[in-house]
Amino acid sequence: MGHIVHLDFDPHRAEHRRVAAWLAAQTDPAEAVVRLIYAAIEGQRRLMQWEEMATLLANDLRQVRTRISSRVASSSTSSTSSSLQPEEPAEDPESARRLDAMFASPEDVRGG
Amino acid sequence: MIFSIDIGYGYTKGIGPDGVRFSFPSVIGSAEEIRFTTDLIRGVEEFPVRFENWCFFYGEQAVLQSRIQSAIFDRSRVHDTTYKMLFVASLVEMAKQMPDAKRLNVVTGLPVDFFADRPEVIRSFEGAYRVTTDRVIEFIVESVFVAPQPFGSLFRELLSESGRIVNNEIERGRIGVIDVGMYTTDFVVSDALRYVQRLSGSASVGWSKVVTQVRQALADTYALELTHPEVDRAIQEREVRVRGEALSLEALVTPAVNDLKTAVVARARDLWGAGASLDVVLVSGGGGPYIYDAIRDVYPHARLLNNAFWANAEGFYRLGQRPATFEQ
Numbered sequence: 001m002g003h004i005v006h007l008d009f010d011p012h013r014a015e016h017r018r019v020a021a022w023l024a025a026q027t028d029p030a031e032a033v034v035r036l037i038y039a040a041i042e043g044q045r046r047l048m049q050w051e052e053m054a055t056l057l058a059n060d061l062r063q064v065r066t067r068i069s070s071r072v073a074s075s076s077t078s079s080t081s082s083s084l085q086p087e088e089p090a091e092d093p094e095s096a097r098r099l100d101a102m103f104a105s106p107e108d109v110r111g112g
Numbered sequence: 113m114i115f116s117i118d119i120g121y122g123y124t125k126g127i128g129p130d131g132v133r134f135s136f137p138s139v140i141g142s143a144e145e146i147r148f149t150t151d152l153i154r155g156v157e158e159f160p161v162r163f164e165n166w167c168f169f170y171g172e173q174a175v176l177q178s179r180i181q182s183a184i185f186d187r188s189r190v191h192d193t194t195y196k197m198l199f200v201a202s203l204v205e206m207a208k209q210m211p212d213a214k215r216l217n218v219v220t221g222l223p224v225d226f227f228a229d230r231p232e233v234i235r236s237f238e239g240a241y242r243v244t245t246d247r248v249i250e251f252i253v254e255s256v257f258v259a260p261q262p263f264g265s266l267f268r269e270l271l272s273e274s275g276r277i278v279n280n281e282i283e284r285g286r287i288g289v290i291d292v293g294m295y296t297t298d299f300v301v302s303d304a305l306r307y308v309q310r311l312s313g314s315a316s317v318g319w320s321k322v323v324t325q326v327r328q329a330l331a332d333t334y335a336l337e338l339t340h341p342e343v344d345r346a347i348q349e350r351e352v353r354v355r356g357e358a359l360s361l362e363a364l365v366t367p368a369v370n371d372l373k374t375a376v377v378a379r380a381r382d383l384w385g386a387g388a389s390l391d392v393v394l395v396s397g398g399g400g401p402y403i404y405d406a407i408r409d410v411y412p413h414a415r416l417l418n419n420a421f422w423a424n425a426e427g428f429y430r431l432g433q434r435p436a437t438f439e440q
Contacts (some may be wrong), residue, residue, distance in 0.1 A: 091277045095284075097279065099270075100304040100436035103259055104232075 113210075116219045116428035117202045118196065118264060122294025122319065122344070122398060125425040126202045127418030128213070134205040135421075136171025137341050138294075151230065156417055161246040163200045166193070170201035175341050200395065215252050217438045218426040219421075222260035224298045225314040230258040237290045255438045260312070262291035262300045264424025265396035265417055267431045270305075275433030281339045284390035288384060290407060291424065293318045296375050299383050301390070315373060315379035318401035323347065324367035326361060333390045334359070337426075372399065373406035380410065387411045396423045 009020040027061040115132075120127045125135040142298040143160035160167050168174070184212040185201070199220075218237060222229060234256045241251040268288050270282040277283050284304055288311075291298040295318045301311040318339070327343040328438055334354045353359050380387075381426075387393060393414040395404050400420040408414045417423045431437055 087276055088272055088274070088276045092283070095277055095305055096436075100434060101306055102263075102305060 113213050114217050116425050118425040119198050124198050127425045127429040139174045140194050141169040141174030143169050159246045211264050217255045219257045219432040221259050224260045226313050228258050239300040246390045257437050262289040262298045264427035267427030268423050271430040275430050288390040288393040288397050292397035295320045317375040321372050322368040326364045329364045369402050373403045396420045
């Protein structure tokens with residue numbers, strides 16, 4: 001035996017009027033209500049899944065940020081310390097003298 | 113502020129701080145009748161350069177626009193006004209990229225056979241400049257250092273960007289340099305950073321020999337009359353358009369390059385024989401990549417420098433970073 005439900009819509013409220021009009025337009029109002037309720041429940045379930053996933057992603061992001069910032073800090077420390085040390089070796093004074101005097105007085109340059 | 117300028121017979125190249133770099137064909141064109149012209153490539157107005165009583169275009173604009181063109185060909189280049197005009201044009205190019213440059217220290221080069229003209233180059237280039245293009249540019253060239261051109265290539269290999277000696281092989285070794293330029297090929301030897309003049313010299317042959325032969329062949333075979341820079345550009349692109357058809361230049365370039373190879377190798381043998389006393393032979397200059405294989409056949413220890421076109425200018429710039437360079 002089927003369930004009969006009487007719905008008492010308030011004609012002074014616009015939302016009630018719209019839903020009453022929509023329900024009256026359905027060929028099978030009971031089936032329409034079932035589908036609506038099912039969609040609402042399914043929507044609720046999916047929303048909870050997305051919220052759970054968003055929480056997990058936020059946690060992962062927080063961990064990655066922590067790891068990156070610690071690595072950046074360590075690499076900047078090492079680059080600062082390396083910049084304090086000259087990368088180029090010291091010049092041999094005799095080679096430097098020869099280079100700087102290479103064309104000092106071209107008249108004196110002779111083959112050797 | 114330090115700049116290097118390499119005024120070659122074919123192209124003038126310049127390098128300055130903060131990545132400033134330019135090159136243009138070493139051609140000066142008369143501009144008496146033209147107030148300004150339009151750059152056909154960039155579509156902007158180009159003004160002639162006015163300096164003292166000269167008024168001229170330079171580089172690509174001179175090639176495109178001027179009826180009367182001059183380039184440096186002869187041995188008296190230092191006394192030639194074209195040489196000084198190319199220096200002034202280099203200052204204009206620098207001012208385009210570095211409008212704030214006012215006081216300059218310049219490192220430049222001379223072909224080995226003209227190195228004795230160094231004092232005259234210094235006297236000619238040092239001083240105050242007031243140049244007018246689309247605006248007035250003022251410079252003071254405080255100091256000029258001149259080195260034999262091929263040493264620029266050696267310095268680029270020897271020195272770091274800050275001018276410090278970093279290449280032990282060149283520092284201690286006996287190094288030959290072959291610089292294949294447009295009209296001359298220069299040969300120098302450095303023995304533990306001492307210039308060995310006895311083993312250094314020039315040959316009056318360069319990349320121009322190839323360009324001239326190809327230009328003549330295009331005129332004779334296809335009645336195609338092109339200027340020297342146009343042929344040079346076509347050779348770089350490996351083809352030229354004749355009556356709407358692309359023509360490969362390989363058959364014309366190969367025999368011309370072989371003639372250049374023969375001439376350069378003959379001069380190298382005169383100076384260095386089999387080159388057994390040299391630790392390494394560096395090959396540089398815009399023509400270097402084209403004849404490197406022939407040089408390597410004679411000198412298996414030859415090494416082609418990367419980016420040979422810029423090698424001298426880059427080396428001069430590095431030398432300019434040494435505090436002693438402008439103290440002399």
